[in-house]
Amino acid sequence: MNDPTAEPALRATAIGQRFRGNRALHDCDFELPAGRIAALVGPNGAGKSTLFHLMTGLLRPTTGEMRVFGAVPGTRAARTRTAFISQDKPLYPQFTVAEMLAVGRRLSPRHWDQAKAERIVGEGGISPKTRIGTLSGGKRTRVALALALGKQADLLLLDEPLADLDPLVRHEVTGLLMAEVADRGITVVISSHVLPELENVCDHVLLLQGGRIRLAGDTQDLREAYTRLTGRADPDTPDGLPPGADRAAVVHATTTGRHLSALLRNAPGTSLPSGVDEHWITRAPSLEEILLAHLRSAPRNAAHATEAAA
Amino acid sequence: MTGTLWLAWRQQRLLILTAALLVTALTVWVALGRADLIEAISGYDLSQCKGWNGECPPETYGAMTESNGGIRLLGAIGLALPAAIGMFWGAPLIGRELESGTIKVVLTQDSGVRSWFAARFGLAALCAVTVSTAVAALIAWWWAPISNMYDGVYWHDPYILNASGPSAVAGALFALAAGTAIGLLVRRTLPAMGATLAVVLAVAAVLTYFRRDFVTPVDRITPGMQPKRLIGSAWSAGYRYLTPDGAQHPLENCLFSGEQLRACMDGHGFVGRVHKVYPSSDFWTFQGIDTTVYLLLALALVALTTVRLRGRRLG
Numbered sequence: 001m002n003d004p005t006a007e008p009a010l011r012a013t014a015i016g017q018r019f020r021g022n023r024a025l026h027d028c029d030f031e032l033p034a035g036r037i038a039a040l041v042g043p044n045g046a047g048k049s050t051l052f053h054l055m056t057g058l059l060r061p062t063t064g065e066m067r068v069f070g071a072v073p074g075t076r077a078a079r080t081r082t083a084f085i086s087q088d089k090p091l092y093p094q095f096t097v098a099e100m101l102a103v104g105r106r107l108s109p110r111h112w113d114q115a116k117a118e119r120i121v122g123e124g125g126i127s128p129k130t131r132i133g134t135l136s137g138g139k140r141t142r143v144a145l146a147l148a149l150g151k152q153a154d155l156l157l158l159d160e161p162l163a164d165l166d167p168l169v170r171h172e173v174t175g176l177l178m179a180e181v182a183d184r185g186i187t188v189v190i191s192s193h194v195l196p197e198l199e200n201v202c203d204h205v206l207l208l209q210g211g212r213i214r215l216a217g218d219t220q221d222l223r224e225a226y227t228r229l230t231g232r233a234d235p236d237t238p239d240g241l242p243p244g245a246d247r248a249a250v251v252h253a254t255t256t257g258r259h260l261s262a263l264l265r266n267a268p269g270t271s272l273p274s275g276v277d278e279h280w281i282t283r284a285p286s287l288e289e290i291l292l293a294h295l296r297s298a299p300r301n302a303a304h305a306t307e308a309a310a
Numbered sequence: 311m312t313g314t315l316w317l318a319w320r321q322q323r324l325l326i327l328t329a330a331l332l333v334t335a336l337t338v339w340v341a342l343g344r345a346d347l348i349e350a351i352s353g354y355d356l357s358q359c360k361g362w363n364g365e366c367p368p369e370t371y372g373a374m375t376e377s378n379g380g381i382r383l384l385g386a387i388g389l390a391l392p393a394a395i396g397m398f399w400g401a402p403l404i405g406r407e408l409e410s411g412t413i414k415v416v417l418t419q420d421s422g423v424r425s426w427f428a429a430r431f432g433l434a435a436l437c438a439v440t441v442s443t444a445v446a447a448l449i450a451w452w453w454a455p456i457s458n459m460y461d462g463v464y465w466h467d468p469y470i471l472n473a474s475g476p477s478a479v480a481g482a483l484f485a486l487a488a489g490t491a492i493g494l495l496v497r498r499t500l501p502a503m504g505a506t507l508a509v510v511l512a513v514a515a516v517l518t519y520f521r522r523d524f525v526t527p528v529d530r531i532t533p534g535m536q537p538k539r540l541i542g543s544a545w546s547a548g549y550r551y552l553t554p555d556g557a558q559h560p561l562e563n564c565l566f567s568g569e570q571l572r573a574c575m576d577g578h579g580f581v582g583r584v585h586k587v588y589p590s591s592d593f594w595t596f597q598g599i600d601t602t603v604y605l606l607l608a609l610a611l612v613a614l615t616t617v618r619l620r621g622r623r624l625g
Binding site for chain 1: 312313314316317320321410411412413414415416417418419420421422423621
């Protein structure tokens with residue numbers, strides 16, 4: 001899957017985006033290899049939707065460049081390989097479901113799979129003759145998904161597709177996506193401000209905060225690059241950490257009473273941070289713990305350096 | 311292109327149907343009204359009633375005057391047509407797509423923004439031209455048998471000068487282009503509709519008030535106290551007094567008639583009177599000005615729209 005000569009599905013180089021003088025994104029650099037399912041995670045207002053609009057070519061970056069399989073987003077070469085569902089899942093309320101699918105069939109005829117689109121809609125118990133405007137939120141998401149999956153794109157961009165869906169529909173939608181991934185080996189970027197709904201699904205993560213990429217990489221590599229430390233706080237150090245621990249490797253540490261809990265970066269080539277001995281309870285952190293530690297350690301100023309995964 | 315054209319048709323078919331119904335209803339109305347008019351004026355010699363100051367016999371006048379109301383109402387509809395096209399066809403053309411976010415669905419399909427815009431604007435423009443041509447022609451057709459008749463509808467009335475002829479069609483195109491561009495810039499349908507109405511009315515008003523500045527009226531000179539030549543079908547642009555050196559002086563110098571006027575003219579050394587008029591042939595000059603201005607503006611607005619669409623901020 002990881003052929004080094006293959007074009008990455010996405011490559012962002014020094015992306016910066018300004019809206020009327022406000023910086024929405026800055027110095028965003030990342031690469032997403034083809035075939036990955038990437039979670040784009042970040043708090044509300046972090047710039048996730050802006051990043052999606054740059055990936056689809058609906059927006060052009062103020063500085064830097066974005067590439068989709070090597071092509072400029074918005075060009076024909078990139079458009080035919082990309083499918084996008086934006087956060088508001090816009091559809092034409094006056095159209096019937098069949099007409100909405102016809103938009104995909106007629107405007108994206110190149111790889112359109114009508115049978116698949118109809119099946120996705122049909123499995124949700126939606127009649128093709130129903131007006132979009134009368135559908136519930138969950139069913140509307142299903143139609144939007146049918147429109148995106150019917151296009152048979154190589155890169156699927158989903159901006160908070162699961163927000164405001166009930167757990168049952170959420171499960172259904174995730175199932176549809178996973179079936180598509182298993183079937184066609186496509187690349188997916190799926191954003192959320194809640195990680196747990198993505199943790200079991202994704203194998204790559206992009207953490208966006210305050211318009212910057214804080215963390216990017218393979219989830220397994222990330223988990224192996226950090227250690228979670230818990231135990232009694234060391235009474236001899238002001239921060240409660242072991243005296244010998246490399247303070248530069250600390251991502252985030254908190255003490256509650258005498259209890260310390262911290263996330264540290266491992267020393268290169270080892271599975272433990274330097275200066276931490278076996279008196280401490282250590283374990284590989286969950287992805288959520290890594291992301292939360294990074295979010296909590298957020299510097300208030302924007303001059304924080306981007307951390308790349310090992 | 312066929313896909314985007316289908317989408318344009320699917321989204322505009324209600325407007326197209328409405329426009330078709332409107333044109334059909336107007337055609338029936340005008341056909342009946344004009345038939346009544348032809349019947350009413352048959353047997354009368356209308357040549358006596360041509361122009362203002364005509365020696366129009368009361369019976370002839372009565373026969374043709376009944377249609378004036380209808381022609382004026384139709385003209386008013388023609389006057390409102392560009393604004394309506396700009397508001398209801400132009401402003402939502404891109405504005406509603408931006409407002410609802412559906413532009414994000416459409417512009418991430420295989421077909422690009424150029425084909426999408428060309429199809430929907432092309433279809434809208436075709437309809438705007440068809441509808442405005444039909445209405446302008448209906449106005450001209452009903453008005454023709456009693457054009458420029460005594461106390462009737464004259465060529466320089468806005469009902470005719472603004473609402474018929476090629477300038478009416480150009481005005482509709484301009485309004486459509488203005489609505490489309492404003493919708494793209496404002497990104498909300500309702501405010502875009504309001505702004506479009508304001509812009510279309512403002513341009514029409516500016517043209518109406520300033521187009522005469524670009525056309526020199528004809529001077530009709532009557533020496534001394536001779537009776538002035540009747541205005542006929544011409545459009546008066548005011549009176550002046552003439553001195554022997556050929557200079558013209560404002561009317562306010564002698565606001566008298568009869569013996570008082572003679573004394574006043576002698577006192578100022580005026581040797582004749584000048585009536586500045588636009589002859590009815592100037593209809594085409596004014597139409598030419600309006601048409602040129604509207605078409606240039608429409609072209610500029612379409613260019614602005616395509617440039618803005620390409621340098622996009624559509625998300």
